[in-house]
Amino acid sequence: MIYDTLTTLKTLDAQAQIGLLFLGLFGGLSLVSAGTALYALREQTAADVRGLRRFVADLRAVWIGAVVFWLAWITGASGATFLFAVISFLALREFVTLMQTRRADHRSLALAFFIVLPVQYVLAARQEFDLFTVFIPVYVFLAIPVLSALGGDPLRFLERNAKIQWGVMVCVFGLSHAPALLLLQFPNAHDRGPFLVFFLVIVTVAAQIFEEIASRRLPRRPVARAIDRSFGLRAWFVANLGAAVVGGLMFWITPFKLPQAMVMAFIAGGAGTLGEFVMTALKRDAGVNYWGNSRAITGAVGLLDRVAALCFAAPVFFHSVRWYFQLKN
């Protein structure tokens, strides 16, 4: 029954499908916002107010994300690439702020921001996916430590370089795979790129939400208490099964068949939630409990928190799709 409906949806043309998607997205968001506004009118305890404020901040982030997404859709591939490049820039700026860097790293950082970042996105836009894939892991991997060494400061050299490399990998390399997806050409399904990005974003967000719910409902068995008290393997697995179901429900917008869509959703969701977990470890190291506590620590603005999952999910998803379908460009 559901399957029939979804298969019918698959036969619609791209315009009708995108219309449906945005109707669903903005309609749903409007409903949630209206509900929140009504809820805020009720009498509340201080704890409720704090929770509500957090929720409203998250909701606003989702709204911004949805609008950015819609802008990316109407401006086409080049607009979307530019938008993701800007997000990359802001995320890397936040990342570098929170890391201890030294004077001698100045040139490497300038290289990362003003050369590596634009080149990576230009490569994505020009669909040069072979160079796109190796540019950062191969060439930049060498260039950054060379520049740092020329800076002439041996103190904590490996550590400093590792931080910059890692920041570039996550904030630039990882995130640049989202617009790259837009440009992926499938042999028998044209213009599926934007739908794949939509699929990826929804599935990663769904995995995060399910994980939040699952870790509250299921008995907690944290695997790394010092890093995250709520991260447990069972909750993680359940959350990604949830993401797989969401992915399955959206299979009609993708070039995938139903089981393929579910597996891809599981992979993307899993990579995203694990990425978020890794970011939590990083935050603990930098002394931040929540990226958003900007008043206590310079640099914690909260953007990185929100794109972290996507930074990890996008490259894994992109390369899984490319490998599985044997896509050449």
Place this chain on the structure above:
Amino acid sequence: MTAADALGFVLAAVARLITGAQGHWKGVPPKAEQRIYFANHQSHLDWVLIWATLPSDLRQQTRPIAARDYWTTTPLKHWLTREVFRAVYVERERKEGKIDPLAPLAAALEQGDSLVIFPEGTRSAKGLPQEFKSGLFHLARRFPHVQLIPAWIDNVQRVMPKGEVVPVPILCTVTFGAPCNLQPAETKTAFLARAREAVVALKPGGVAA
């Protein structure tokens, strides 16, 4: 819009893009009262950052101090400080007892303008600020009705270390504290030490190197 206004707008936008230019008004709201902001000094960008942090109506009446012998040497520097920032020029070389070095500052305050000063007198790249110079004390005594607002500028030295030309995007904040005016019968040393502590107390936690 004049060329100077346009350049000011562009500079503020660039400062936002590179540093985020977040102002945290902890002790006072950003109101258009007459004020002297005093802050730690680590980089040439300090003034631009404070200026970009201020709301645009405050920006128009808040002026920096510029050394006349450096900032008027070329027409461009002179135009930039005079037209864009409306700087108050001071003499660095004190001519033997002739004029009061604070006279230009006093004139600006009498006009009702706000000032931004860096009481260390020079840039200090290493952590905590140096001892404050006495100028702040004299202004505080002569203009008791002007609010003295301490400010801590965080992270700027990482954006553009001495000798580099390309700034690196790193988020910076300016934290404004509660007014720190001269107490009755407070000595110069005590006041300057208290003012310096007020600035240091605003330093955020975290990894600022």
